[in-house]
Amino acid sequence: MLKARRSGKFFYGYIILAAVWIIYFSNLGLTIYGTAALNAVMAEERGFDAAAIGFAVGLCTLMQGLTGPFVGNLIDKKGVRLPFILGSILIITGSLAIAYLGLGEIPFIGAYGLVMGAGMGFAGILTTQSAVNEWFSQRKNMALAVLLSAGGIGGFISPILLNRIVDAGSWTQGWIFIAGAAAVSIAISVFVIVDRPSSIGECSDGKEYHRRHPGAAEASPSAPRLTMQQIFSQPSLYHILFNTLGRSMLYYACIGQIVLYLVYGGIPRDQAVVVISIVTVVSLLGRFAFGFICGKTIKPKHGLSFGSLFLAAGLLMITAMTGNLPLIYIGGALVGLGQGVGYIATTLTIVEYMGNTNFPRVMGISSPINYFAGALGPIASGIAATVTGSYIPVFVTLSIVCAAGGITILFSKPLDFSKFTEVPERA
Numbered sequence: 408m409l410k411a412r413r414s415g416k417f418f419y420g421y422i423i424l425a426a427v428w429i430i431y432f433s434n435l436g437l438t439i440y441g442t443a444a445l446n447a448v449m450a451e452e453r454g455f456d457a458a459a460i461g462f463a464v465g466l467c468t469l470m471q472g473l474t475g476p477f478v479g480n481l482i483d484k485k486g487v488r489l490p491f492i493l494g495s496i497l498i499i500t501g502s503l504a505i506a507y508l509g510l511g512e513i514p515f516i517g518a519y520g521l522v523m524g525a526g527m528g529f530a531g532i533l534t535t536q537s538a539v540n541e542w543f544s545q546r547k548n549m550a551l552a553v554l555l556s557a558g559g560i561g562g563f564i565s566p567i568l569l570n571r572i573v574d575a576g577s578w579t580q581g582w583i584f585i586a587g588a589a590a591v592s593i594a595i596s597v598f599v600i601v602d603r604p605s606s607i608g609e610c611s612d613g614k615e616y617h618r619r620h621p622g623a624a625e626a627s628p629s630a631p632r633l634t635m636q637q638i639f640s641q642p643s644l645y646h647i648l649f650n651t652l653g654r655s656m657l658y659y660a661c662i663g664q665i666v667l668y669l670v671y672g673g674i675p676r677d678q679a680v681v682v683i684s685i686v687t688v689v690s691l692l693g694r695f696a697f698g699f700i701c702g703k704t705i706k707p708k709h710g711l712s713f714g715s716l717f718l719a720a721g722l723l724m725i726t727a728m729t730g731n732l733p734l735i736y737i738g739g740a741l742v743g744l745g746q747g748v749g750y751i752a753t754t755l756t757i758v759e760y761m762g763n764t765n766f767p768r769v770m771g772i773s774s775p776i777n778y779f780a781g782a783l784g785p786i787a788s789g790i791a792a793t794v795t796g797s798y799i800p801v802f803v804t805l806s807i808v809c810a811a812g813g814i815t816i817l818f819s820k821p822l823d824f825s826k827f828t829e830v831p832e833r834a
Contacts, residue, residue, distance in 0.1 A: 419542075428554055452578070496593065498585070501522035541603050632765065662686065668792075719806040721742035
């Protein structure tokens with residue numbers, strides 16, 4: 408690793424990309440999806456009710472969002488290595504507490520929801536994307552597509568992997584495995600992660616890339632470091648936040664409630680759950696497609712708009728075609744495609760509109776909105792369906808809000824950085 412850093416012949420950003428992929432897979436892909444298998448067995452053995460597990464999972468989701476502003480500010484001042492280490496330590500602490508302390512329901516909610524949720528917030532999507540953002544410019548689309556595949560692959564592999572660990576041993580060993588994966592993330596953070604290319608005499612995309620492409624410029628304009636007041640004064644920030652709100656509420660409502668909606672509509676459960684698989688797989692494909700192909704020819708805000716409109720169209724198709732299984736599956740594919748494209752396009756839009764320098768703090772503002780809306784979507788849709796006796800009104804409303812966010816983002820504009828005075832950059 409050290410030799411690769413010094414030689415300059417191999418772009419160290421690729422090593423960073425591989426490192427943050429592993430960290431993302433270990434701390435989010437493995438933990439979020441894999442613990443579902445552990446919680447099911449543990450709840451049965453220890454007598455936890457479904458409400459306790461649900462509250463712990465919901466609190467974990469909210470904590471990932473609530474830590475966003477603090478993590479964004481920490482990255483801005485200290486870089487990404489420290490948040491990676493702190494987050495992994497919290498995940499280890501929560502996992503070992505659940506494995507060894509024989510926690511009751513309320514302590515379990517605290518260990519999983521608060522401690523591990525905060526750990527995922529520190530060492531999760533905001534920090535990994537910030538690391539990629541520092542190291543890649545012209546090839547940022549590609550790097551983000553590779554990074555964000557870790558979540559989809561983790562969602563596919565981790566439940567199977569941890570279920571086998573439980574079958575071979577116990578749920579306790581599953582939590583120890585998660586702690587071990589987080590320990591690997593700490594080692595990678597200490598020995599591999601470098602906060603910025605300039606720390607080792609490199610540049611974004613690598614010197615070799617710029618030697619081969621002498622006309623290549625930065626993918627986003629050189630932005631001054633803005634104050635928080637200046638960031639909050641930008642209309643484009645609120646366009647992005649509204650878009651995030653609509654997409655997150657619809658997507659997580661779909662994931663949380665669509666199977667129940669279809670079953671109530673007469674679709675067999677084994678056929679209804681296929682929609683979730685389709686959404687997950689196509690979401691992963693959408694990330695790669697926009698990252699490797701469309702991102703080069705379509706503006707990020709257009710990708711963000713398309714993503715919102717695909718999501719809205721997909722949910723409406725599922726809602727309207729209750730008895731037509733092929734069209735329901737097509738609707739699920741549209742939802743997955745919209746989520747995948749929107750996931751990549753959100754990051755690229757923030758970079759284009761606010762600049763690399765301000766990315767961590769803007770993502771820190773967006774993160775709570777994303778997770779709050781993600782938690783609110785399935786809860787609100789479930790309550791509304793219970794009160795009205797039908798999912799259709801709430802699904803149509805979510806689709807309208809999501810589509811409105813997709814249209815609104817088209818009227819947003821990047822900042823005119825020449826109007827702002829540079830404020831001191833982080834040490």
